[in-house]
Amino acid sequence: MERKAKARRIFSDKVKRAAHLLLFRRGKLPGAKDWELRARLGEDYEEILRQLNELLDNVDLEVKTIGSTAGVASFGETLTPESRYVTTLKGTISLREARMCGWRIDSLAGLAIAVAYVVSKQGKAPRKEVEKILARKLGRWRAMAMTDAFVRAGYLGEDESGMLYLDWRTRAEVDLRTLMSALAEARFE
Amino acid sequence: MAKKQEKAKPHTAIARRDVIDIVKTCEAIEDRKFNPFLLDVKYALNTLRKYLPHWKELEDHCLDAHALNRLSRVLRLQGSQLRFQSSSLYTDPAFLEEKLTALSLKRLAEILAESWHPIAELEQITEPSMKEAIAYWNVLAPVEERWRRFEMGSSAPPGSLETEDLDKIGVRAKETFEETLSELWRQLKEESSTGAVNYQDFICRENFLETVERAVQVSFLVTYGYARMVRSNGSMQLMPNEERKLERHPVSLPVSITHEVWSKWKEKRKLDASSATK
Numbered sequence: 001m002e003r004k005a006k007a008r009r010i011f012s013d014k015v016k017r018a019a020h021l022l023l024f025r026r027g028k029l030p031g032a033k034d035w036e037l038r039a040r041l042g043e044d045y046e047e048i049l050r051q052l053n054e055l056l057d058n059v060d061l062e063v064k065t066i067g068s069t070a071g072v073a074s075f076g077e078t079l080t081p082e083s084r085y086v087t088t089l090k091g092t093i094s095l096r097e098a099r100m101c102g103w104r105i106d107s108l109a110g111l112a113i114a115v116a117y118v119v120s121k122q123g124k125a126p127r128k129e130v131e132k133i134l135a136r137k138l139g140r141w142r143a144m145a146m147t148d149a150f151v152r153a154g155y156l157g158e159d160e161s162g163m164l165y166l167d168w169r170t171r172a173e174v175d176l177r178t179l180m181s182a183l184a185e186a187r188f189e
Numbered sequence: 190m191a192k193k194q195e196k197a198k199p200h201t202a203i204a205r206r207d208v209i210d211i212v213k214t215c216e217a218i219e220d221r222k223f224n225p226f227l228l229d230v231k232y233a234l235n236t237l238r239k240y241l242p243h244w245k246e247l248e249d250h251c252l253d254a255h256a257l258n259r260l261s262r263v264l265r266l267q268g269s270q271l272r273f274q275s276s277s278l279y280t281d282p283a284f285l286e287e288k289l290t291a292l293s294l295k296r297l298a299e300i301l302a303e304s305w306h307p308i309a310e311l312e313q314i315t316e317p318s319m320k321e322a323i324a325y326w327n328v329l330a331p332v333e334e335r336w337r338r339f340e341m342g343s344s345a346p347p348g349s350l351e352t353e354d355l356d357k358i359g360v361r362a363k364e365t366f367e368e369t370l371s372e373l374w375r376q377l378k379e380e381s382s383t384g385a386v387n388y389q390d391f392i393c394r395e396n397f398l399e400t401v402e403r404a405v406q407v408s409f410l411v412t413y414g415y416a417r418m419v420r421s422n423g424s425m426q427l428m429p430n431e432e433r434k435l436e437r438h439p440v441s442l443p444v445s446i447t448h449e450v451w452s453k454w455k456e457k458r459k460l461d462a463s464s465a466t467k
Contacts, residue, residue, distance in 0.1 A: 023311050030310040061309055088306045095295075095302055108298035108305075113289050115301075120282040121221055122273050127435075136290055137297075141367045144413050161220065162435065169308070178304035180278050186300060188291045 014041050014048045015055065022052075022063060022087045029154070029168070031086035034065075049085065062090040066172045086172050110134055110146045111155060116183055118156065118166055119176055127162045204240040205249065208256050211236065215259035218266060225266040233260055373406050374415050377429045385426035388418065388444075390461075393454040400451050404444060411442075418442060 018041055021032045037045040053063045065083045093101075098108060117133050118125045127147065134143035147164075150156045154169035170176075211233045218225050237256055244250050273279055289297070380386045392403040407427065410416045414435040419426050425444075 023309065024313045025310050026313075030308050087309045089309060090306065092303055092305060093307070095298055098298075098302055098305075101307070105298045106294050108301050109294040112297045112301035116280075116285060116289065117282075119278055120280050120285045122270060124221055126221060128433075133286060133289060137294060139365075139367055141370060141409075141413070163220070173305055173307050174301075175304040175306065176278055179301065180280055182300045182303055183285065183288055183292075184280050186288060186292055186296065188288070 011048070011051070015052050017041060018045070018048050018052045019056075022085060029084065031066075031084050034083050034085065037085060056087065057090065060090045061087050064088050064172060066168055084168070088172060106138060106142075107146065107149075110138055110143075111150060112179065112183075113137065114147065114150055114156060114164075115166065115170055115174055115176070116179060118164055119180060124163050124165045127158060127164050130156075130164050201243070201249075204243065205252065207236055208240065208252050211256045212252075212259050215256070215263050218263050219259075225263055225270055228263055230260055230264060230267075370406060370409055370413075370415075373403075374410055374429060377410070377416055377427060381427070381429055385419065385421065385428050388425035388427050389454050390458065391427055393451070393458055395455075397448055397451050400454075401446055404446055408444075412439075 018037065021037065021040060032040075034045075037049070041048050049063050056062055063085055064087070065085050067083055095105065095108070099105070113134055114130050117130055121129075131140075131143045131147055134146060138146065147156070151158050151164075151167075154167050155173075156164045156170070157167035158164055166176075214223075214228055214233075217223055218228060233256075237253060237260075241253060244253060292300075377386060377391065380391065388407075392400055392407055394400045394403060407416070411418055414430060414433045416427055416429045417434075417436075419428060425442075
């Protein structure tokens with residue numbers, strides 16, 4: 001009985017440690033890599049993450065895994081095996097909440113345009129074209145500044161030939177299927 | 190018979206040109222300039238097959254292998270396009286562009302918010318950030334001293350401002366930033382019609398504030414790829430680009446403009462102007 005209680009305590013300590021690893025940013029990118037979790041939590045880290053996920057579910061958060069790709073990943077291509085675990089919001093936030101988080105309406109709209117356009121081009125589109133479509137709504141200079149900001153934040157990646165692709169943050173944060181179907185169903189204004 | 194064979198043998202230059210055309214088309218498709226299905230892969234393969242027995246030099250064999258490799262990539266793109274079109278993510282790009290243009294910014298933001306699950310993360314206190322905070326706190330003057338600087342005595346009675354005054358203090362802009370940069374780009378192109386323009390001559394104005402403003406605007410032109418800076422004979426030169434051209438490996442170039450530096454530039458400018466009139 002005592003041994004069981006001790007085992008449970010150790011396990012809950014590990015769940016806490018997993019939460020710290022995932023929620024507190026230590027390096028350049030948020031979250032933790034699978035090898036990092038294995039080293040800090042042990043071989044059964046996936047089970048610990050499952051338990052953490054159950055706990056986070058109560059506060060509308062979830063643990064997600066994103067594949068780390070080197071350079072360009074087009075649809076249908078397999079991702080490299082090294083994955084990163086991050087904690088994301090399970091539900092969605094309202095525009096008002098997004099503004100309170102420091103996002104401007106036009107930045108969100110710009111992100112929607114850039115991501116949807118790249119998706120429609122099968123995950124890879126020339127930077128010039130993305131800027132051109134952004135410029136139609138936001139002006140040329142803002143479009144350029146915004147594209148730079150999205151690349152810096154990790155929403156879009158840029159390769160040597162000036163092609164933009166969806167980067168790790170988009171893969172972690174944006175539900176592309178919902179976005180594309182919402183855009184397809186949206187009524188013309 | 191030999192004459193007939195000679196006739197069937199294609200001209201090497203024409204054959205090379207055909208293969209290079211195939212490679213270029215494949216590259217354009219890979220750069221998403223054309224639809225992958227625009228290329229008739231079967232026809233391209235037949236062309237390669239037709240020329241293969243006539244290649245004699247290693248270079249030509251390499252070109253053939255290169256073309257085959259490019260064709261295989263196009264085939265892979267065709268495959269992924271078919272998979273993509275059958276997935277729920279597929280939307281016709283032209284239709285989507287129309288939608289994106291027609292929808293308001295607010296509606297687009299709402300659509301993104303419906304499918305957006307931002308990462309939850311916390312910035313934590315680290316040893317270096319604590320040290321930085323302590324150092325800042327230690328040099329921070331007391332509140333009384335800080336407020337003393339703003340005590341200007343009794344305030345002036347309220348007055349009215351004309352639109353010109355608003356322009357001067359920067360509350361109302363005569364032209365947008367975009368228009369300002371476009372005008373500056375046009376000026377640079379005009380001035381550089383005979384060659385590169387000296388950086389300090391281009392940004393130096395009669396007023397210090399105007400000079401700094403111009404330097405900031407030029408930095409935007411360079412960052413956005415509408416102009417480039419080159420070092421020549423120990424001075425910085427500005428060259429406009431005919432169209433936007435981003436640097437693959439951008440380099441930061443700090444330019445410090447103090448009042449003294451500006452005064453020197455102005456003096457030099459006056460001297461240059463007087464020597465030119467002489």
